[in-house]
Amino acid sequence: MSITLALMGLALHMLIWEKLPDWGAWFNWLIERLPKPLAYLYKAWHCPFCFGFWAALTLHALTGVYTIEHLATMPEHLGVVGIPIAWFLDALATALLIMFGSLCFSAISGPAIKGYQLKQSFHTKTNEDGLA
Known part of the structure; x- marks a missing residue:
């Protein structure tokens, strides 16, 4: 089993739905101006499984990589x-x-x-008390 496609798909999902919307107004501006069918897909594919399915098909078509390598030989049995x-x-x-x-x-x-927040709070507190 290869997790290559899953890692690429997960990275794309995190980039598109978790990171890009926070990197400035340009991405959200772009999403708001998409044609209605594409805007719907952006909202509907927020689900990692839904996005993952279509991303996996696309990535497989681009790379030829299979997550389950045995499926590469399946066409021989089924035509x-x-x-x-x-x-x-x-x-x-x-x-x-x-x-x-x-x-x-x-x-x-x-x-x-x-x-992380507790650690930062602790460091701030010790610096204010002169303990550091």
Whole structure:
């Protein structure tokens, strides 16, 4: 199993939905001016699984990489219909990994941010008291 597509998809998901909207008004301005069908997709694909599925299909088409390598030989057994079935199944598995990764990052981000804030508060307090 290769997690290459899942890592690329997760990185794209984090960039598009978590980072770019906070990097200035230009990205939000751009999203507001998208044609209605594209604006709908931006809102609808906020879900990491939904985005992950379509991102996995696109990334597979661009790179030829499979998450589950055994699916690359599946077309030999099923003939012509094997290729779309293999891509579909691989995209589902990749989307699941992207969703899992997104949930893991969300789960650890809360405690990580709280720990950072407590550390900063501690350093500020010790500097004010002259203990550092």
